[in-house]
Amino acid sequence: MNPSCRISLNTALLNHYIDDKALTALQPRVNEIVSSLFNKTCAGNDFLGWIDLPMTIQKELPRIRETARRIHEQADHLVCIGIGGSYLGAKSAIEFLADPFTGNRRVLFFGQNISAEYSESLLQYILQKQVCVNVISKSGTTTEPAIAFRLIRNTLAKKYSENELKKRIYATTDRARGVMRHITDEQGYESFIIEDDIGGRFSVLSPVGLLPIAAAGYDIDALVAGAADMAQFCRDNRNVLENPALTYAAARFSLYQQGKLVEILSSFEPSFTFLGEWWKQLFGESEGKDLKGIYPTSANLTTDLHSLGQFMQEGRRLVFETFLMLQQVGSRLVIPDDPANSDQLNFISGRTIDDVNRQAFLGTKFAHYAGDLPNMTMTIPLRNEYVLGQLYYLFEFAVAVSGLLLGVNPFNQPGVEAYKQNMFALLGKPEYEAKRLELQRQIDQEGTAA
Amino acid sequence: MNPSCRISLNTALLNHYIDDKALTALQPRVNEIVSSLFNKTCAGNDFLGWIDLPMTIQKELPRIRETARRIHEQADHLVCIGIGGSYLGAKSAIEFLADPFTGNRRVLFFGQNISAEYSESLLQYILQKQVCVNVISKSGTTTEPAIAFRLIRNTLAKKYSENELKKRIYATTDRARGVMRHITDEQGYESFIIEDDIGGRFSVLSPVGLLPIAAAGYDIDALVAGAADMAQFCRDNRNVLENPALTYAAARFSLYQQGKLVEILSSFEPSFTFLGEWWKQLFGESEGKDLKGIYPTSANLTTDLHSLGQFMQEGRRLVFETFLMLQQVGSRLVIPDDPANSDQLNFISGRTIDDVNRQAFLGTKFAHYAGDLPNMTMTIPLRNEYVLGQLYYLFEFAVAVSGLLLGVNPFNQPGVEAYKQNMFALLGKPEYEAKRLELQRQIDQEGTAA
Numbered sequence: 014m015n016p017s018c019r020i021s022l023n024t025a026l027l028n029h030y031i032d033d034k035a036l037t038a039l040q041p042r043v044n045e046i047v048s049s050l051f052n053k054t055c056a057g058n059d060f061l062g063w064i065d066l067p068m069t070i071q072k073e074l075p076r077i078r079e080t081a082r083r084i085h086e087q088a089d090h091l092v093c094i095g096i097g098g099s100y101l102g103a104k105s106a107i108e109f110l111a112d113p114f115t116g117n118r119r120v121l122f123f124g125q126n127i128s129a130e131y132s133e134s135l136l137q138y139i140l141q142k143q144v145c146v147n148v149i150s151k152s153g154t155t156t157e158p159a160i161a162f163r164l165i166r167n168t169l170a171k172k173y174s175e176n177e178l179k180k181r182i183y184a185t186t187d188r189a190r191g192v193m194r195h196i197t198d199e200q201g202y203e204s205f206i207i208e209d210d211i212g213g214r215f216s217v218l219s220p221v222g223l224l225p226i227a228a229a230g231y232d233i234d235a236l237v238a239g240a241a242d243m244a245q246f247c248r249d250n251r252n253v254l255e256n257p258a259l260t261y262a263a264a265r266f267s268l269y270q271q272g273k274l275v276e277i278l279s280s281f282e283p284s285f286t287f288l289g290e291w292w293k294q295l296f297g298e299s300e301g302k303d304l305k306g307i308y309p310t311s312a313n314l315t316t317d318l319h320s321l322g323q324f325m326q327e328g329r330r331l332v333f334e335t336f337l338m339l340q341q342v343g344s345r346l347v348i349p350d351d352p353a354n355s356d357q358l359n360f361i362s363g364r365t366i367d368d369v370n371r372q373a374f375l376g377t378k379f380a381h382y383a384g385d386l387p388n389m390t391m392t393i394p395l396r397n398e399y400v401l402g403q404l405y406y407l408f409e410f411a412v413a414v415s416g417l418l419l420g421v422n423p424f425n426q427p428g429v430e431a432y433k434q435n436m437f438a439l440l441g442k443p444e445y446e447a448k449r450l451e452l453q454r455q456i457d458q459e460g461t462a463a
Numbered sequence: 464m465n466p467s468c469r470i471s472l473n474t475a476l477l478n479h480y481i482d483d484k485a486l487t488a489l490q491p492r493v494n495e496i497v498s499s500l501f502n503k504t505c506a507g508n509d510f511l512g513w514i515d516l517p518m519t520i521q522k523e524l525p526r527i528r529e530t531a532r533r534i535h536e537q538a539d540h541l542v543c544i545g546i547g548g549s550y551l552g553a554k555s556a557i558e559f560l561a562d563p564f565t566g567n568r569r570v571l572f573f574g575q576n577i578s579a580e581y582s583e584s585l586l587q588y589i590l591q592k593q594v595c596v597n598v599i600s601k602s603g604t605t606t607e608p609a610i611a612f613r614l615i616r617n618t619l620a621k622k623y624s625e626n627e628l629k630k631r632i633y634a635t636t637d638r639a640r641g642v643m644r645h646i647t648d649e650q651g652y653e654s655f656i657i658e659d660d661i662g663g664r665f666s667v668l669s670p671v672g673l674l675p676i677a678a679a680g681y682d683i684d685a686l687v688a689g690a691a692d693m694a695q696f697c698r699d700n701r702n703v704l705e706n707p708a709l710t711y712a713a714a715r716f717s718l719y720q721q722g723k724l725v726e727i728l729s730s731f732e733p734s735f736t737f738l739g740e741w742w743k744q745l746f747g748e749s750e751g752k753d754l755k756g757i758y759p760t761s762a763n764l765t766t767d768l769h770s771l772g773q774f775m776q777e778g779r780r781l782v783f784e785t786f787l788m789l790q791q792v793g794s795r796l797v798i799p800d801d802p803a804n805s806d807q808l809n810f811i812s813g814r815t816i817d818d819v820n821r822q823a824f825l826g827t828k829f830a831h832y833a834g835d836l837p838n839m840t841m842t843i844p845l846r847n848e849y850v851l852g853q854l855y856y857l858f859e860f861a862v863a864v865s866g867l868l869l870g871v872n873p874f875n876q877p878g879v880e881a882y883k884q885n886m887f888a889l890l891g892k893p894e895y896e897a898k899r900l901e902l903q904r905q906i907d908q909e910g911t912a913a
Contacts, residue, residue, distance in 0.1 A: 025909040097769025114584035126766050127823055128732050129794035129816040130846075134564035136796075157765060159806040160798055160819065167799040196805045213769075274781055275725060275758055282578050294770030301774025308725055308774060308782065310760045315607060316576050318882055319547025319663075320744030324751025324758060326878030331724055331781075332758065344579035346586075348610055349617040355646045356609040361890050366579035369610065369890065373577055376885030379905055384881060396580075428776030431834060432768055435826030440811050440819065455829055459475040 017394065019246070020403050022257035024264050024389045026382045027333075031267045033254055039263045039418070040253045046417045047251050047259070055417055057424030062210030063409055066218050067241035067402070073205070074234060077220060080183060080203065081227035087181060088145040091228040092135075092165060094124040095149035095221070096157045097294060098213025099185075102222035102405075105291035106236070107229045109401055113284045120229045124161030132161070136168045144169070147228070149185040149221050151207050153193025156433065185220045212424055214295045217405050232398045239402025247410045257391065258407045262415035264389060265333075269307050269419070273333040273387065277325070278311040280337040281374050284396060286313055288337070292408060299412045299423040306419065315373050326384045334381060334388040338374055341395050342367045467844065469696070470853050472707035474714050474839045476832045477783075481717045483704055489713045489868070490703045496867045497701050497709070505867055507874030512660030513859055516668050517691035517852070523655070524684055527670060530633060530653065531677035537631060538595040541678040542585075542615060544574040545599035545671070546607045547744060548663025549635075552672035552855075555741035556686070557679045559851055563734045570679045574611030582611070586618045594619070597678070599635040599671050601657050603643025606883065635670050662874055664745045667855050682848045689852025697860045707841065708857045712865035714839060715783075719757050719869070723783040723837065727775070728761040730787040731824050734846060736763055738787070742858060749862045749873040756869070765823050776834045784831060784838035788824055791845050792817045 024031065049055035050064060062069075084091050093103060100122060111117035121144075123135055146165055150158045169178055184204040186193035197204045205220030216222060218240050227233045243258075250256045253263050265276065276296075278289050289311030300306035312321055325332065348369070350362035361369060381388050394400055416423025438448035474481065499505035500514060512519075534541050543553060550572055561567035571594075573585055596615055600608045619628055634654040636643035647654045655670030666672060668690050677683045693708075700706045703713050715726060726746070728739050739761030750756035762771055775782065798819070800812035811819060831838050844850055866873025888898035 023909065096766065100766070101770065112584050113578060113581040114588060126731070126733060126763065127816060127820040128563060128734075129792050129796050129820065131563040131733055132816050133794040133796045134562050138564060153806055154808075156808070156819070156823075157769075159808055160816065163799050163801055163806070163808065164796070164816075192805055192807065196803075199805075274779060281576070283576055283581055284578075290770065293767075297771045297774040297778070301771075301778025303777065304780055306774055306778040308760075308779065309771075310758075313576065315882075316546065316550070317743075319607075319879065320551065320740065321747045321751075321759075322882065323876045323878040324747040324756055326881050327753065328747070328751025328756040328878075329724060329758065330754055342579050344583040346579050346583045346614070349613050351613055353646075355642055355649075356603055356613070357642065358604075358606070358609055358613065360892050364890070366577060366582050366610065366614075369606070369886075370577035370579065372889040373606075373882065373886045375902070375906060376887075376889055377882040379902055380881035380885050384878070426773045428773040428778075428834070429769065431776050431830035432765075432772065432823065432827040435830050436819075436823045437826075439822040439826055440814070442810050452825070452829055456825065459473065 018400065020243075020257055020394065020400065020407055021392045022260050022389060023392070024260060026378060027264060027268070027387045027389055029385070030271055030273075030387050031264055035267055036253050036260065036263050039267070042418065043253050043259055043263060043414060044251060046414050049417070050413055051248070056422040060210055060212045060215070060424035062208050063212070063215035063218070064244070066211065067237050067244045067406060070218060070223070070237060073220060074223070074237065077205070077223050077227055077233060080224060084145045084183070084228045087143065089142045090119060090121050090139065090144045091147055091225060092121045092123050092139060092144050093147045093149060093225045094158045094161045094165065096125045096155060098216045099149040099158065099221055100125040101287070101291040101294050102217025103225035105287040106217065106222060106226045106231065106401060108287040109284050109396065110231050110398065111229075111284065113282065117229050120225050123165065124158035127157055127160065132164060136164060139165075140168065140172060145181045145183065147183045147185060147224055148193065150191075150193050151187045151213070152191040153186060153196060154191070156436065183224065185224060214298055215409055217291070218402070235398035236402040239399035240406040241402075243403040243406040243410075247406070258410040259414060261335075261389070261391070261407075262411045262418060265307060266415055266418040268333045268387065273307070273331060275308045275310060275332045277321075277332055277334045278309065278337060279314050279334055280339070281314050281370050282339050282342075282396070283313060285337055286311075288404075295408055295412050298426050298429070299416045300419055300421060302421050302425075302428060305421060314377060315370075318377065325381055325386055330385055332386060334386055336374065336378060336388060336390040337393055338390055339393050339396055343396070468850065470693075470707060470844065470850065470857055471842050472710050472839060473842070474710060476828060477714060477718070477837045477839055479835070480721055480723070480837050481714055485717055486703050486710065486713050489716070492868065493703050493709055493713060493864060494701060496864050499867070500863055501698070506872040510660055510662045510665070510874035512658050513662070513665035513668070514694070516661065517687050517694045517856060520668060520673070520687060523670060524673070524687065527655070527673050527677055527683060530674060534595045534633070534678045537593065539592040540569060540571050540589065540594045541597055541675060542571045542573050542589060542594050543597045543599060543675045544608045544611045544615065545572075546575045546605060548666045549599040549608065549671055550575040551737070551741040551744050552667025553675035555737040556667065556672060556676045556681065556851060558737040559734050559846065560681050560848065561679075561734065563732065567679050570675050573615065574608035577607055577610065582614060586614060589615075590618065590622060595631045595633065597633045597635060597674055598643065600641075600643050601637045601663070602641040603636060603646060604641070606886065633674065635674060664748055665859055667741070668852070685848035686852040689849035690856040691852075693853040693856040693860075697856070708860040709864060711785075711839075711841070711857075712861045712868060715757060716865055716868040718783045718837065723757070723781060725758045725760060725782045727771075727782055727784045728759065728787060729764050729784055730789070731764050731820050732789050732792075732846070733763060735787055736761075738854075745858055745862050748876050748879070749866045750869055750871060752871050752875075752878060755871060764827060765820075768827065775831055775836055780835055782836060784836055786824065786828060786838060786840040787843055788840055789843050789846055793846070
């Protein structure tokens with residue numbers, strides 16, 4: 014990997030909390046953890062498929078590309094049905110790569126909520142358009158996407174013959190066991206496989222993310238190449254001061270031990286918004302268990318400097334910040350001169366907007382540092398597929414190490430079941446009757462009108 | 464106010480932390496605080512214009528409505544230039560009221576960031592459209608909107624004559640002193656006034672919010688009426704158990720004292736997303752000072768139950784949650800039956816999507832409660848202007864009380880200046896030379912490439 018295109022991490026402004034010596038002290042534990050990942054001996058070792066995914070997925074890329082090309086011929090929009098990792102990977106990539114003002118409307122998302130009004134509006138919209146569907150669900154029984162898939166088949170049946178509809182549905186599901194696999198085989202949908210050892214939040218570089226990203230018009234070969242280069246780098250360099258994934262994992266673990274319980278991922282580009290959402294799932298779901306974990310949150314700057322900025326600067330000191338700073342942008346727009354200078358900004362006339370944004374970033378990080386908000390900066394060389402692939406892998410590797418440092422299994426998510434079990438009971442699912450009665454008792458007791 | 468249309472708050476699921484007795488214990492202090500607000504004797508008493516704003520703004524409504532009508536005739540889009548409170552109020556209202564899938568594209572936002580690519584793309588887009596501009600800035604010197612205003616005048620000068628352009632620019636600014644007032648009077652823009660005693664985050668019910676909201680096609684009379692009814696209710700009812708603004712303020716203060724340092728505002732409708740952003744500014748900027756304050760963050764459910772849900776259920780216990788639950792939605796969409804029942808969902812065939820969403824909410828709150836995530840529920844009767852007006856006022860009143868309980872001045876934001884000062888210095892603003900040299904020394908020391 015060309016070092017000038019590699020994502021880097023600068024931790025200098027953590028120096029009131031962490032220095033190189035503190036990071037180096039974690040090196041032996043990090044060595045053990047990294048070995049346990051590559052040897053597949055760590056906690057959660059049945060979900061380590063993501064480690065080699067940038068290499069193992071290569072053979073699938075031609076068919077994914079070809080399918081994306083066909084979808085482009087068939088349809089105005091691809092409607093992706095999925096939630097959690099089956100939503101955030103593709104969504105974050107498309108938003109990251111799209112024009113930040115106009116967006117990219119080729120791919121629509123459905124089944125990521127249970128909002129009746131959102132659902133009805135989307136269904137009405139697609140009746141007027143040519144669409145394909147990518148239903149993404151390992152099991153096929155996750156409630157949100159399952160409902161959406163029923164709704165969309167029902168709607169599109171008004172528009173397409175049964176045979177035509179089958180050619181417009183693409184399934185991304187497990188290899189053999191699940192309900193969606195069964196439907197897929199029965200109906201003859203073209204399908205892509207989510208391997209059993211790939212968890213949802215680690216699936217963006219599998220067909221889960223790659224098919225929608227390709228259908229939106231982006232270069233998945235470059236995306237995977239970036240991830241593969243970062244994967245190789247993580248195999249080759251296990252130095253906690255040199256490998257940004259390890260530096261990041263070690264630094265945040267140390268900050269957590271010092272009472273920094275909230276992390277803000279801040280960027281200065283609106284295109285990064287959903288990357289923040291993806292990151293929140295990756296870190297929150299991997300670390301937030303056993304009553305542990307850093308609460309992950311994100312901010313868009315300078316927008317949020319005019320909302321959360323006050324808290325960041327002077328509020329309760331429980332937060333640290335990680336900046337994602339884009340190094341090179343594709344616009345040379347400059348600030349026009351104003352002979353009247355009524356806004357007193359002529360001292361920056363002729364400078365690029367991006368230069369001002371960059372000085373805002375520098376001003377912010379030193380202001381936050383001075384306000385005892387420790388921060389580090391991850392430099393993102395370019396906004397393109399190759400760099401994004403690196404970034405996905407970097408964060409995946411980092412959260413694996415950071416979760417294991419914390420002493421949790423970073424690859425499970427037992428707590429996600431709790432609301433589902435309650436919801437099934439309240440909806441009257443057979444075999445949940447005892448739970449339903451208990452919840453009904455609690456609802457009556459609460460006396461809620463909701 | 465018709466009680467069936469009034470927002471209510473249920474705190475039953477805080478009972479492991481707070482009960483009515485604990486809330487009642489705060490009544491004397493709350494009485495003092497509420498009196499100090501109405502008597503204007505509290506900290507920050509030069510910024511209490513929001514208290515009577517729903518009444519005092521009434522006389523401006525006809526001209527705002529009339530201007531919105533004219534903008535509708537003149538233009539495809541109104542481009543609103545503003546940041547912080549000059550952005551989030553209108554943005555949150557429009558997103559709350561718009562179709563949650565298609566959105567409302569009548570109003571575009573600019574100057575809420577310094578992204579070069581966003582700026583360039585927006586400017587290119589508006590060259591093809593008929594537009595008006597609403598520049599919203601008390602002073603006229605806030606960097607982000609000032610840059611955007613330069614850019615947009617420069618771009619629109621290619622399209623409209625000087626005279627025509629003047630008729631398309633509407634300024635919302637201070638009465639007498641600021642730079643924007645000077646430009647406005649000089650150029651003869653139609654203008655609206657932000658009173659000196661209205662802070663940015665309390666300005667949604669002033670022309671700052673109302674003109675864009677009206678231009679987007681919404682009923683500002685109903686919005687203001689809802690706020691006025693809640694304002695009257697807050698004057699009349701100072702009981703901490705009966706007035707939801709006071710209950711909310713007292714409950715969160717008590718939770719904070721018990722180590723709940725992060726609040727998640729959760730909703731089950733995507734239309735609530737930017738209401739969460741508005742709320743984050745209101746609470747974060749009002750409370751986050753003197754090293755105090757609850758860190759405000761928001762979630763979209765059930766979407767985020769598949770990302771943050773794991774942390775909420777089982778992660779570090781420093782969080783409490785406030786649900787905003789919409790009671791009545793405008794869609795009766797139902798789940799189609801599937802004779803094959805391959806997804807095993809036939810037990811909910813024929814039920815409305817909204818009913819499922821509602822059971823997901825109930826399931827979630829009891830799951831979180833069982834997981835020691837204390838939560839309360841604010842019930843929002845309808846998604847309309849009248850209810851939204853209530854909600855804005857309720858939160859404004861609540862944060863005033865809650866900030867004063869915390870012992871801070873809820874109406875200033877001294878910390879927002881820090882990054883600006885640094886940015887000005889780094890951009891070489893005259894008179895900032897000493898600061899610039901100091902920052903340059905820090906930058907060199909950090910050895911950052913960014």
